[in-house]
Amino acid sequence: xxxxxxxxxxxxxxxxxxxxxxxxxxxxxxxxxxxxxxxxxxxxxxxxxxxxxxxxxxxxxxxxxxxxxxxxxxxxxxxxxxxxxxxxxxxxxxxxxxxxxxxxxxxxxxxxx
Amino acid sequence: xxxxxxxxxxxxxxxxxxxxxxxxxxxxxxxxxxxxxxxxxxxxxxxxxxxxxxxxxxxxxxxxxxxxxxxxxxxxxxxxxxxxxxxxxxxxxxxxxxxxxxxxxxxxxxxx
Numbered sequence: 001x002x003x004x005x006x007x008x009x010x011x012x013x014x015x016x017x018x019x020x021x022x023x024x025x026x027x028x029x030x031x032x033x034x035x036x037x038x039x040x041x042x043x044x045x046x047x048x049x050x051x052x053x054x055x056x057x058x059x060x061x062x063x064x065x066x067x068x069x070x071x072x073x074x075x076x077x078x079x080x081x082x083x084x085x086x087x088x089x090x091x092x093x094x095x096x097x098x099x100x101x102x103x104x105x106x107x108x109x110x111x112x113x
Numbered sequence: 114x115x116x117x118x119x120x121x122x123x124x125x126x127x128x129x130x131x132x133x134x135x136x137x138x139x140x141x142x143x144x145x146x147x148x149x150x151x152x153x154x155x156x157x158x159x160x161x162x163x164x165x166x167x168x169x170x171x172x173x174x175x176x177x178x179x180x181x182x183x184x185x186x187x188x189x190x191x192x193x194x195x196x197x198x199x200x201x202x203x204x205x206x207x208x209x210x211x212x213x214x215x216x217x218x219x220x221x222x223x224x225x
Contacts, residue, residue: 004156033212042217043157043202058212090156100145100206100213104156 006105023091032074036087119216134188136203144205146186
């Protein structure tokens with residue numbers, strides 16, 4: 001009963017390096033999301049995909065790109081990492097964007113030096 | 114715009130104390146309201162929800178009532194336990210293709 005699986009769980013990068021965070025869900029959900037969580041800032045939406053084949057910007061999209069590879073998978077890419085992107089990243093999925101019931105992965109802790 | 118405001122933490126309580134975490138919202142339209150909980154080292158999980166005015170959501174001893182007249186959805190528990198130590202997020206959802214809107218979270222620490 002995997003739910004939402006994120007990889008990697010931990011990553012350390014140097015400024016300017018690139019990386020991709022992977023996310024997969026096995027619940028046949030239509031919508032998927034990427035959030036970042038920073039102390040005192042709560043959760044901020046980076047990008048979301050309401051359905052397969054669509055992606056939309058959230059509150060803090062700058063410096064990130066996403067790909068909805070298929071219904072199961074939604075990846076987040078940092079092309080040129082910056083220290084300001086040090087954060088914990090969460091992937092989530094839901095049956096649809098208006099339902100409100102999100103299922104979250106365990107998070108990926110990224111440090112950019 | 115649509116937003117959620119929660120009381121700032123951290124909140125520290127002794128075991129068996131009464132808990133209230135305040136949440137108010139601003140929304141265009143008629144939102145559904147949610148409380149999510151994040152235990153240490155984990156992702157968020159849904160705790161309870163209410164989809165219309167005067168509905169009460171409840172789970173694991175926690176309750177919250179959707180008050181349209183005060184635009185509030187306060188979380189309460191009569192007797193907290195150490196295992197309730199977590200971060201609690203209030204959130205709203207509107208119909209259509211708009212993502213969930215979260216508050217900033219309230220950290221609760223319960224001490225024995």
